Amino acid sequence: MTMTAVRAENxxxxxxxxxxxxxxxxxxxxxxxxxxxxxxxxxxxASFEVASGETFVVMGLSxxxxxxxxxxxxxxxxxxxxxxxxGDHDLSTVRSKELREIRQRRVSxxxxxxxxxxxxxxxxxxxxxxxxxxxxxxxxxxxxxxxxELVGLERWADHLPSQLSGGMRQRxxxxxxxxxxxxxxxxxxxxSALDPLIRREMQDQLLELQQTLGKTIVFxxxxxxxxxxxxxxxxxxRDGRIVQVGTSEEILSDxxxxxxxxxxxxxxxxxxxxxxxxxxxxxxxVPLSGGPRLALRTMREQQVSAAYVLDRSRALxxxxxxxxxxxxxxxxxxxxVDLVRTDVAPVSPETPLGELFAPAAESALPIPVTxxxxxxVGVVPRVTLLExxxxxxxxxxxxxxxVADTPTSSxxxxxxxx
Amino acid sequence: xxxxxxxxxxxxRLPLGDWVADGVDWVTSTFRGLFDQIxxxxxxxxxxxxxxxxxxxxxxxxxxxxxIALLVKGWRLAVGSLVGFALIAAVDQWSNAMNTLxxxxxxxxxALVLAIPLGIWCARNDRVSQFVRPVLDLMxxxxxxxxxxxxxxxxxxxxxxxxxxxxxxxxxPGVRFTELGIRQVDREVVEAGHAxxxxxxxxxxxxxxxxxxxxxxxxxxxVIMLSxxxxxxxxMVGAAGLGRDVVTALQRVNxxxxxxxxxxxxxxxxxxxxxxxxLADRSPVARALRTTDA
Numbered sequence: 001m002t003m004t005a006v007r008a009e010n011x012x013x014x015x016x017x018x019x020x021x022x023x024x025x026x027x028x029x030x031x032x033x034x035x036x037x038x039x040x041x042x043x044x045x046a047s048f049e050v051a052s053g054e055t056f057v058v059m060g061l062s063x064x065x066x067x068x069x070x071x072x073x074x075x076x077x078x079x080x081x082x083x084x085x086x087g088d089h090d091l092s093t094v095r096s097k098e099l100r101e102i103r104q105r106r107v108s109x110x111x112x113x114x115x116x117x118x119x120x121x122x123x124x125x126x127x128x129x130x131x132x133x134x135x136x137x138x139x140x141x142x143x144x145x146x147x148x149e150l151v152g153l154e155r156w157a158d159h160l161p162s163q164l165s166g167g168m169r170q171r172x173x174x175x176x177x178x179x180x181x182x183x184x185x186x187x188x189x190x191x192s193a194l195d196p197l198i199r200r201e202m203q204d205q206l207l208e209l210q211q212t213l214g215k216t217i218v219f220x221x222x223x224x225x226x227x228x229x230x231x232x233x234x235x236x237x238r239d240g241r242i243v244q245v246g247t248s249e250e251i252l253s254d255x256x257x258x259x260x261x262x263x264x265x266x267x268x269x270x271x272x273x274x275x276x277x278x279x280x281x282x283x284x285x286v287p288l289s290g291g292p293r294l295a296l297r298t299m300r301e302q303q304v305s306a307a308y309v310l311d312r313s314r315a316l317x318x319x320x321x322x323x324x325x326x327x328x329x330x331x332x333x334x335x336x337v338d339l340v341r342t343d344v345a346p347v348s349p350e351t352p353l354g355e356l357f358a359p360a361a362e363s364a365l366p367i368p369v370t371x372x373x374x375x376x377v378g379v380v381p382r383v384t385l386l387e388x389x390x391x392x393x394x395x396x397x398x399x400x401x402x403v404a405d406t407p408t409s410s411x412x413x414x415x416x417x418x
Numbered sequence: 419x420x421x422x423x424x425x426x427x428x429x430x431r432l433p434l435g436d437w438v439a440d441g442v443d444w445v446t447s448t449f450r451g452l453f454d455q456i457x458x459x460x461x462x463x464x465x466x467x468x469x470x471x472x473x474x475x476x477x478x479x480x481x482x483x484x485x486i487a488l489l490v491k492g493w494r495l496a497v498g499s500l501v502g503f504a505l506i507a508a509v510d511q512w513s514n515a516m517n518t519l520x521x522x523x524x525x526x527x528x529a530l531v532l533a534i535p536l537g538i539w540c541a542r543n544d545r546v547s548q549f550v551r552p553v554l555d556l557m558x559x560x561x562x563x564x565x566x567x568x569x570x571x572x573x574x575x576x577x578x579x580x581x582x583x584x585x586x587x588x589x590x591p592g593v594r595f596t597e598l599g600i601r602q603v604d605r606e607v608v609e610a611g612h613a614x615x616x617x618x619x620x621x622x623x624x625x626x627x628x629x630x631x632x633x634x635x636x637x638x639x640x641v642i643m644l645s646x647x648x649x650x651x652x653x654m655v656g657a658a659g660l661g662r663d664v665v666t667a668l669q670r671v672n673x674x675x676x677x678x679x680x681x682x683x684x685x686x687x688x689x690x691x692x693x694x695x696x697l698a699d700r701s702p703v704a705r706a707l708r709t710t711d712a
Contacts, residue, residue: 074613076609076612076613099615100615100616100617101615102615103612103613103614103615104614104615105615108613108614109610109613109614111606111609111610112606113604113606115604115606115607115609115610116607117607117624117625117628117629118629118703118706118707119628119629119702119703119705119706120706128614129614129615132614132615132616132620133615160706161706162706162707176614180614186613
């Protein structure tokens with residue numbers, strides 16, 4: 001059973017002169033603009049749950065209220081109305097002494113512009129949360145050193161932040177949050193200030209760390225690609241309201257409204273969609289024990305010029321080509337074993353589509369998808385790959401099944417508009 | 419004192435000055451005990467400091483001051499200071515210069531002890547800031563001579579009214595720079611302090627003050643320079659030092675004495691300015707920000 005690490009219940013945050021009145025009007029259905037005279041409604045009726053160990057991304061453009069929302073998750077801002085629960089603690093009513101205790105032990109934060117102390121070494125910056133907590137010097141330096149090792153900066157411990165590049169500084173920011181050793185990690189536009197290449201590197205590092213650490217992460221970003229790459233689930237915010245919560249594939253394939261649909265129209269699908277989400281059952285398949293005649297018949301029926309060969313456990317052994325099989329038959333062969341070509345490169349179901357283009361371009365057959373045990377679980381034909389790149393609302397006639405296992409001549413592929 | 423009931427412009431005469439004078443009189447008589455104590459404490463502090471600086475032989479004090487310059491800045495400033503001090507001694511103004519230095523140091527310390535906490539308070543509280551700002555404007559733009567009148571009334575002639583007038587006049591940049599420095603501290607870094615569960619005092623001590631230190635030190639430099647600029651005026655109410663000689667020179671139209679005392683003030687000013695500027699440069703944050711050999 002998964003535990004709820006963070007929960008927001010009908011949270012409102014209004015800045016301004018008469019926040020209470022603004023919330024009352026908003027509850028009665030007033031819009032953000034209609035209550036503008038009472039105050040600025042930054043967050044309106046936000047409810048969500050983040051499971052322990054989950055990466056929950058809040059995505060929205062600037063002014064959508066996402067920064068205000070994340071700041072209520074560690075009490076930097078208090079909700080005007082509604083409840084924010086961190087584990088069992090209700091942050092909307094907690095006393096300031098207890099709140100400091102919670103911030104020291106339960107929740108830490110990574111900031112957009114790193115927020116490091118310029119006059120302290122990388123090690124002392126990393127040890128800062130432990131220093132606040134009152135951990136003695138030797139112990140906190142040891143633990144900060146371990147956190148720096150996790151992000152690969154142990155050699156830079158004695159340097160000052162100003163001697164580091166932006167990406168390295170943010171790794172210090174991440175190490176500092178990890179040194180605090182809290183269950184919940186809030187990341188506020190943590191990678192937004194970095195160059196695209198460094199940003200990608202940091203995203204990969206975060207995913208890698210997350211596999212071993214299993215923290216509960218609430219990640220704020222304005223970049224949908226980043227949201228979809230990192231998030232187990234995504235909340236899309238607009239004008240203070242959460243308009244949709246779901247997995248990246250749910251949001252891509254079933255956008256809640258036009259706003260989300262427009263938003264996801266620009267997303268880099270090659271990073272979000274995986275082989276598993278577009279693969280189809282393999283048809284041109286012959287058992288290794290089946291013999292050349294069965295192989296030829298299968299290829300004829302499927303109108304293809306090659307077939308994948310599986311053994312008894314459905315593990316992928318390779319492929320056979322029609323010409324090889326015909327020649328072998330003439331020579332009186334009765335087994336496929338000698339004809340199997342092993343130069344196939346299967347991919348795992350989790351492979352993003354972006355990494356399928358190169359194998360698809362080289363292979364005569366749809367790309368085989370195999371599980372951890374090497375069993376063939378499906379194939380991704382090139383045409384499916386191209387079709388998946390087109391956003392849903394632009395898909396032509398609904399219900400036309402994608403043609404599976406089409407003979408993949410290069411003419412066919414180029415017939416699909418890019 | 420009485421004033422006429424109409425002005426030359428025909429508007430009724432507003433006795434603003436009388437009100438202020440009455441106020442000062444009331445304050446003087448009501449808090450006489452307190453003022454006498456302040457006067458005694460300041461006189462004692464000044465006396466001790468003056469003995470410390472003026473008591474030992476010239477060469478010892480000059481070498482010590484040069485050593486400070488060497489420590490905070492480098493040998494050029496140290497040598498330059500020595501030459502300057504020798505010049506002061508050579509025109510027979512050394513004792514006066516030490517009087518003045520004692521006055522400047524005491525006035526600056528008092529001004530900073532008041533100004534820095536007030537600046538911190540202003541930075542943390544917008545209302546206080548809104549109230550303090552016009553008061554500072556008043557303190558800084560009011561002709562400095564005007565302070566001398568109530569301070570002489572309250573503290574009587576001598577070094578103390580000079581110190582008090584100097585403190586009032588020199589305080590403003592100390593408050594302003596402290597407030598500015600703390601307000602300029604990156605909001606996100608302060609937020610990080612809160613986010614990791616730090617208390618307000620710790621944030622002030624470990625984040626806001628260190629990060630504001632270069633700016634605060636610039637304020638300290640300004641306070642000291644303004645204090646020095648007040649010494650001549652202090653001389654008018656009987657404070658010993660270079661100021662008194664300048665005033666005397668002015669009264670007797672004594673060109674040579676005026677120039678010698680004036681040059682001594684300049685040498686002290688340059689010394690104090692360079693040393694405090696070097697101190698500002700040596701704060702950990704200022705040094706850290708210079709280190710960018712990634």
